[in-house]
Amino acid sequence: MKQQDTIIITGSNGNVASWFSRQLLEQGHRLVLNVHKTRDRVADLIIEYPDQVQIFEADASDEALFGTKLAQCLAIDDWHPTALIHTATIRSHDFKNLADTDSQLWRHIMDVNVIGTYNVLKAVIPYFREMHYGKIVLFASNVTRIGLPKGSAYSASKAAIANLARSLAGEEAGNGILVNTISPGPIMIDESHFSESYRKFRQEYYQEKIKEIPLQRCATFRDIFGICNFLISVDNTYITGEEFYITGGKL
Numbered sequence: 023m024k025q026q027d028t029i030i031i032t033g034s035n036g037n038v039a040s041w042f043s044r045q046l047l048e049q050g051h052r053l054v055l056n057v058h059k060t061r062d063r064v065a066d067l068i069i070e071y072p073d074q075v076q077i078f079e080a081d082a083s084d085e086a087l088f089g090t091k092l093a094q095c096l097a098i099d100d101w102h103p104t105a106l107i108h109t110a111t112i113r114s115h116d117f118k119n120l121a122d123t124d125s126q127l128w129r130h131i132m133d134v135n136v137i138g139t140y141n142v143l144k145a146v147i148p149y150f151r152e153m154h155y156g157k158i159v160l161f162a163s164n165v166t167r168i169g170l171p172k173g174s175a176y177s178a179s180k181a182a183i184a185n186l187a188r189s190l191a192g193e194e195a196g197n198g199i200l201v202n203t204i205s206p207g208p209i210m211i212d213e214s215h216f217s218e219s220y221r222k223f224r225q226e227y228y229q230e231k232i233k234e235i236p237l238q239r240c241a242t243f244r245d246i247f248g249i250c251n252f253l254i255s256v257d258n259t260y261i262t263g264e265e266f267y268i269t270g271g272k273l
């Protein structure tokens with residue numbers, strides 16, 4: 023196995039990342055999977071691909087814990103990371119206008135989504151610098167350009183991620199590290215893990231949003247995987263600092 027083959031994935035038990043993980047394992051990559059509270063979607067992977075998968079549990083908003091647990095996985099021989107796919111996120115689940123949102127919830131979303139992204143990057147970048155090679159893909163959302171009424175903390179946090187990626191791309195280009203953002207519109211996902219109220223909010227919101235999408239449907243995991251797979255590959259040698267909108271033609 024080449025050193026270029028270890029990919030770190032955060033939020034790995036999420037809808038998108040768990041599907042991506044299986045695709046990447048089938049391609050022969052090794053994965054270091056960060057999970058948070060749940061691991062039901064990725065638990066089987068370690069049984070099916072015992073030599074290719076490590077799973078570590080850490081809250082991305084806990085800088086020390088995340089860094090320590092990641093380092094434990096990467097202490098094994100040639101498990102040197104070459105790519106990061108960062109999807110870990112929480113959403114604005116109060117569905118309230120900014121003026122009515124509890125400040126604690128606003129801070130919590132920023133803490134996980136923005137400070138968490140900072141923590142993940144702080145932990146991973148030294149490994150990439152050491153090898154003068156690294157491909158980073160951060161997941162934001164098309165809310166970075168259209169906003170999200172009743173979801174201001176989520177949309178602000180995603181805009182922060184997309185913009186920090188642009189800054190980071192400039193900072194790390196000389197270290198052989200390429201940084202890009204993927205900003206999907208609505209994705210067809212399993213909604214069973216959401217609360218009843220969030221599911222209802224989401225379904226109503228997307229019913230309206232789909233009417234605005236020229237391709238008239240939500241994205242599939244495969245629609246998003248292709249671009250991500252390319253951005254983290256050795257074939258991507260020149261694309262950095264970009265934000266890719268995967269929105270079926272919706273501007």
Ligand SMILES: NC(=O)c1ccc[n+]([C@@H]2O[C@H](COP(=O)([O-])OP(=O)(O)OC[C@H]3O[C@@H](n4cnc5c(N)ncnc54)[C@H](OP(=O)(O)O)[C@@H]3O)[C@@H](O)[C@H]2O)c1
Binds near residue numbers: 032035080138162207
């Ligand atoms: N799904 C969509 O329609 C859509 C649209 C646009 C953009 N996106 C973006 O695409 C990415 C993937 O979306 P998704 O639908 O796959 O998300 P998801 O299913 O909600 O998964 C998010 C993951 O983040 C983890 N997480 C939450 N808090 C964490 C923390 N403090 N530390 C570490 N991990 C934490 C969750 O773990 P636990 O459940 O164990 O807490 C979960 O596995 C996200 O960044 C999302 O913002 C999604």
